[in-house]
Amino acid sequence: MEESALKMLIAALESQRDALAFWLNLCSLAVAVGVIAEIAFVLRAYSEDMDDWRRGIVRAPHRPSKKWLWFELFGVLLVSAGVAGEFWVDVKAGSLETQIRKANGNLVLFLEQKTEAASKSAQEAEHAAGRATELSDVAKKKAESVFGIAAKANESATGALAMAGDAKAQVGEVKSNIADVDAKYAPRTLSKINREVLIEFLRKAPVKPKEPIQMNFDVTATDGEVYGREIASAINEPSTGWKANNPVVATGDGEKVGIFLAVREIASAPPGAAFLQQALKNAGIGGQGIEDPRLPVGSSKIMILICRKN
Numbered sequence: 001m002e003e004s005a006l007k008m009l010i011a012a013l014e015s016q017r018d019a020l021a022f023w024l025n026l027c028s029l030a031v032a033v034g035v036i037a038e039i040a041f042v043l044r045a046y047s048e049d050m051d052d053w054r055r056g057i058v059r060a061p062h063r064p065s066k067k068w069l070w071f072e073l074f075g076v077l078l079v080s081a082g083v084a085g086e087f088w089v090d091v092k093a094g095s096l097e098t099q100i101r102k103a104n105g106n107l108v109l110f111l112e113q114k115t116e117a118a119s120k121s122a123q124e125a126e127h128a129a130g131r132a133t134e135l136s137d138v139a140k141k142k143a144e145s146v147f148g149i150a151a152k153a154n155e156s157a158t159g160a161l162a163m164a165g166d167a168k169a170q171v172g173e174v175k176s177n178i179a180d181v182d183a184k185y186a187p188r189t190l191s192k193i194n195r196e197v198l199i200e201f202l203r204k205a206p207v208k209p210k211e212p213i214q215m216n217f218d219v220t221a222t223d224g225e226v227y228g229r230e231i232a233s234a235i236n237e238p239s240t241g242w243k244a245n246n247p248v249v250a251t252g253d254g255e256k257v258g259i260f261l262a263v264r265e266i267a268s269a270p271p272g273a274a275f276l277q278q279a280l281k282n283a284g285i286g287g288q289g290i291e292d293p294r295l296p297v298g299s300s301k302i303m304i305l306i307c308r309k310n
Contacts, residue, residue, distance in 0.1 A: 006107045030078045031082030034077070038075045091289045094289075115170060122161050188309055191284075194284050198285070207271040212245050214303040218306065259304065270301065273302050290305075
């Protein structure tokens with residue numbers, strides 16, 4: 001694939017990823033409206049209880065209001081739909097990010113091949129210029145024509161060297177980008193601040209999973225076990241009310257990059273899955289949502305999968 005085609009592909013993928021922002025905002029709005037509706041219902045119930053208390057007379061309860069029943073159900077449905085929508089957007093965005101990384105890798109490889117070809121052309125041009133100079137010394141009678149050939153060869157060499165200079169400049173830029181990427185391969189660790197953020201968010205979660213969180217790390221993640229123990233330690237903080245198992249090694253496809261939150265089926269995710277995902281993101285850990293067919297059908301287990309960093 002040509003350089004321009006790779007750049008167009010990367011731009012198209014980034015455009016698709018940016019388009020997901022609208023749906024993410026819409027889902028967040030649905031959650032916010034649903035929470036407001038729940039608050040209104042709670043305030044109404046409190047107001048009715050206060051009226052009964054002030055009256056101080058025991059009487060038959062009022063007939064339940066269907067209007068308020070539908071109002072509360074509407075709020076719950078909005079929250080559920082919003083959380084599920086945010087989970088779907090994260091899954092879609094994770095897929096696009098993987099495609100973008102692959103396209104960027106192909107672009108770097110293409111530029112390196114282009115640089116190698118330009119350098120080879122420069123060496124060949126220099127050799128031709130040297131040969132032309134030797135012929136000019138031997139064939140003085142044909143100096144006029146030989147000098148013309150040498151001049152043309154020198155011009156070609158200059159152009160080729162200029163191309164090589166441009167290519168080397170591109171190589172320098174690519175190497176600089178590679179150096180930045182190498183810095184990202186340092187072992188991951190959970191900072192004190194991110195640990196506190198994770199604990200605080202889990203402590204406030206309205207629902208908690210029935211089973212301990214399963215911690216797995218891919219064999220390709222060299223820092224997976226240590227990083228997994230740090231995350232599990234934060235989840236197991238007594239004040240959170242959550243539990244997590246010690247991380248164990250798992251064999252994956254080796255292509256996944258980052259931290260994933262896996263359930264058997266997204267449509268029927270276990271209680272607490274969406275809140276755990278949000279907690280991991282707030283703590284700067286990540287947590288793209290995926291479906292894992294290795295989990296039993298109908299399982300309520302939630303798994304955090306730690307894959308390689310890059």
